[in-house]
Amino acid sequence: MSIITGTVVTAGLVGAVGLAPAATVAGVGISRTQETMESNLADLTDGSAPGVTTLLDANDEPIAWLYKQRRFDVAPDQIAPIMKQAIVSVEDRRFYEHPGVDWQGTARAMVKNIFSGSVQEGASTIDQQYVKNYLLLVDAEDEAEQVAATEQSIPRKLREMRMASDLDKRLSKDEILTRYLNIVPFGNGAYGIEAAARTYFGSHASDLTPLQAATLAGIVQSSSVLNPYTNPEGVIERRNTVLDTMAETGALPVEEVQALKQEPLGVQEVPTGLPNGCITAGNKGFFCDYVIDYLAKKDLPKDKLFTGGYTIHTTLDPAIQEMTHNAVTAQVSPTTPGAAEVLNVVQPGADTRRVLAMTSSRNYGLNLDEGETVLPQPFTRVGAGAGSVFKVFTAATAIERGMGIDNILNVPPRYNAQGMGEGGAPNCPPGYYCVENAGVYRPSMTLRDALAQSPNTTFVQLIQQVGVPAVVDMAVRLGLRDYEDPGSFDGESSIAQYMIDHNLGSFTLGPTAVNPLELSNVAATLASNGVWCEPSPIERITDRNGNDVPIDSPPCEQVIDEGVAHALANAMSSDMVNGTASEAAKNMGWGAPTAGKTGTTETHQSAAFMGFNSNFAAVPYIYNDGTTVAPLCTSPLRQCQEGTLYGGMEPARTWIGLAETLGWPAEGIIPPYDPIYNTGTATQDIPRVTGLAEADARKRLERAGYRVRTEFVPGNGMPKGRAVGVNTAGVTMKGQEVVLQLSDGTKPPTPTPTPRVQRPTSTQAPAPANDPVADLASAVDEAVNQLLQNTGQ
The missing domain is CATH 3.30.10.20 (Trypsin Inhibitor V; Chain A)
Incomplete structure (x- = not known):
């Protein structure tokens, strides 16, 4: 009698799963609410599961793959029919007959489970297994939810049955079977049937043979135990069991099954995997990290990238990338202690700003002893500053306000600026910022020559005239946008606000850490007629269904007048002719039109060269990247006691070396400018x-x-x-x-008359007493x- 009662109770509960309201389900211990189950059912119906995101270069060749689960979703017609027959024969022979739950098998299993006090027999259908695997592999956000998805309890089983029954009403059998085969793990990092076919047979799900299908259908039972590379005997035994079930269901003739059971496993000698993450991208790893960082700011965070199955077409040109890396390592060895050079190539443009290459002299990797690093050196604020490159911002502000590039400026050997900060050169009075020149200069020169020769005192005077706020604003407008990031200076103030609040004249000498990518984009802005665009590594993104994924990018801006940009570029073109970069240009035979500006920090811990024309913009930036604070010396680049590195040395040579290798930068131009900018617009x-x-x-x-x-x-x-x-x-x-x-x-006062010396009478006519022109x-x-x-x- 008790046996009958137990069976009736169990059957009642089973019926309740399909028919009772949520309150009744909760009464038997089901932990999830009706709303949660409805949400899960919607996701189950959609069928999306974690997939592999692929990053492609500009030639559509893979850079890297990003994933948590190596899975490639395939459509129903992309799975060989024999694979579907194999899995149905061994996992759920009545799959096409039951409504999501096999009530006959469940009743039998329930009786056994009730008397044992725990779940001893599953009788799970493919529908139920799909629900369980989805909750475990996709929906579970932490370990507790993973345990809940697989706990051996009657409440969990009832919840699973309820969802499977509802799912069967929403999807066709073939859709459910496809989703199941796309989600289940097959071991060795393979999730889903397509990844399994690639891993074990170097094939595709659409091309699986009967023997391969039986093998994979057998592995599903326990992918951790049934591993062809550690337990081949167990896998063969399970495979043969599947072949028998295929014969029983009529999927294969008995004679063929007997022959197939004599065959070896036939798996590849080693499983085919797939590199995961930027660490596998070689020296494109910096760019790979940049893509992840860029998209995280565009509402595509890392967890979505590693599960979303996107295809990301990037702007990285593999040929330019290789040349760029070779250019920096030619000047700075990857193993140089405490010094690195970074370089980004940004393509000028007035409607888009493509990042073509990104690298460091350090190789991308985790072996620090071999000079490797994974730090985001090329696209974050690093180093002690770009030095006199920042004089470009002061010059741009002055030209914008009306100064002519041929206006004469004072060049004192020392200048003490009051109210512009404190300290600087030795013996500086309190309340003054004092600066001296690094060389000996003429007492005056034009703005054009000042950009080429780079006297410090001239530009400190100039920033005092135009105002620190205006120069800082110019730097931000042209491209140093992260200088406005809250806390970028000291954890509280932004760099821009700190400089403005303290009215620091030293800003024109570039003493603050700089983002090398943004600095290259400053060059691209000037090369693009004064139009700023956000630098971007993305051409296009598609989701797993091939639909375009929109990326919210700010519109390009005309941040300075085109005339100002052209005048400044022409003023900067003297640097490689008779300025601080001229020796490097002469020695390397470079004579193409180039707007340039060298920069070196006072401590010689950073140096840079900004160079651009209409085709090409890049800023090689060398800085101390070690734990030891020390100056840098040149030829070879190294840490030293007394710094000898300047921007016209390794940085300028890197730029020229890359430009010569590329070839097309030599075809660029410096646009002509209006002669009004020689004397300036303000005098008018x-x-x-x-x-x-x-x-x-x-x-x-x-x-x-x-x-x-x-x-x-x-x-x-x-x-x-x-x-x-x-x-x-x-x-x-x-x-x-x-x-x-x-x-x-x-x-x-009337000047005292000077006695006149009697001279011979002139033959010229005397001047008239009244000048009618002057009177008029x-x-x-x-x-x-x-x-x-x-x-x-």
């Missing part, structure tokens, strides 16, 4: 104020964008307080301070002044 804009009252003159100058300071000068008859003129100290820029000269109401000009000036006063401008 200074309003005429002569004769105006002080208030009116000040208002007119301030409206034009100038800061105004006044001084009194002899008025030469002009009423006191009236404007005599504007003193720009020889340099005129919008936003700069100009001196409004006001009449003090006096006349300049004076009358016109007076009329214009009167008109300006009347209009109040």
Whole structure:
């Protein structure tokens, strides 16, 4: 009687699984809610499972594969029919007859399980196995959920049966069978039938033979135990069992089965695997890491990449990548202690910004003793700064504000700047930032020559004139966007905000760590007529179904006027002709148009060379990457006691060496520029104020964008307080301070007559007493002044 009662109770529970509401299910201990099961069923119906993401270069050749489970989903028609017959014959012979749960087998198993007090017999259908494997391999987010998905308990079994029954109502049998074969593990890192076919037979799921199908169907029972490479006897025994079931179900003739049972396993000598992660990408590993980092910021985090089964078409040009790596290792050995050179090649463009190559002189790898590293050197802030390369930002700001590239600038051997930070050169007074030049220069030179010769004092004076905030803003606009990242300076302030808040004139000398990729993009922005675009490693991404995956990228921006960009590029083109990079260019025979700027930090711990033309933009950057803080020396590059490395040495030679190898950078140009930028645009804009009252003159100058300071000068008859003129100290820029000269109401002192020496009578006619031209000009000036006063401008 108790046996009958137990059977009836069990049958009642089984019926409840298919019919009862969620509350009844919860009453028997099922831990998941109806909502959770519905969510899982939706995912089960979709059939998505963790897959392999493939990164391809610009030639569509693989760079790397990213995955947690090596799985390649295939469609129903991509699985050999004999494989489906094999798995059904051994795992669920009544698969095409039952509604997701085999009630006959379940009732029999339930009786046994009830009397044993635990689950001793499964009677699981393929539907149920699919549910269990999905919850274990896909849905489980932690170890506790993995245990829950496989626990040997009646509540878990009831939940599984309920979901299998519902699933059978939503999908066809062939769809369920395909999803099952796509998800189950086959051992040796193979998940799903396609990965299994590749692993053991170097084949595809569509091409499996009867013997291969029987082998794989047998392994499913226990993929960890039934390993062809560690337990071939066990696998053969299980395979033969499957062959027998195939004969029993009519999938194969008995005679063929008997012959097949005599065959060896026929697996490959070693299983075919698949490299996983960037560590397998060689010296493309830095770029691989960059792709992952870039996409993580675009809402495709690493966990999605390693499970999503995407195909990522990247911008990496394999030929340029190899040349780039060779260029840096030619100047800096991978095993150099404490010093590395990084280089990114960025293609100029006004609508997109493709990263063509990315490398370090360090080989990508984990063997530090062999000079390898996996640190993201090329695309994160590293080093002690790019040095005088940052003078480009000050020059760009000055040109934008109206300075001409041929305007004359002072070049004192030392300059003490008040209110621009503190310290610097020796014997600096409190409250001053003091700077000295690294060489001996003429007392004055043009902005064009200053960019080529790179005197420090000139650019500290210039950043004081245009203002630190404007120069920092220029650096960010042109490409150093991570300088605005919160906490990028000291964990609290951004680099940009810190420089602005402390009004640090040293910013123009480049003393802060820099992102080499962003610095190369600055060069690309200037080469692209002043248009900034976000550097990108991505051409296109598709999901596992071949659908395009959109990537949210900011639009390109015209960050400086095209005329300013062209003028600056032309001013920078002197560096390789008669500037700090000219020796490297001469020695290597480089004469193609190039805008360049060298940079070296004061401590000689970093050096760089920014070079570009219309075809090519790159910034080789050498820095101390060791744990020992020490200067760097040249030829060969190394750590040393007294630094001798400059940007015109290894960095410039790296750039030229790569450009010569590539060839096409020599075909680029430096665009022509408007001659107005020789003398500057601001002088054309200074309003005429002569004769105006002080208030009116000040208002007119301030409206034009100038800061105004006044001084009194002899008025030469002009009423006191009236404007005599504007003193720009020889340099005129919008936003700069100009001196409004006001009449003090006096006349300049009459010069003492010089006694005249009696000379022979000239044969020339004497000058007229009155100059009609001068009188006319004076009358016109007076009329214009009167008109300006009347209009109040």
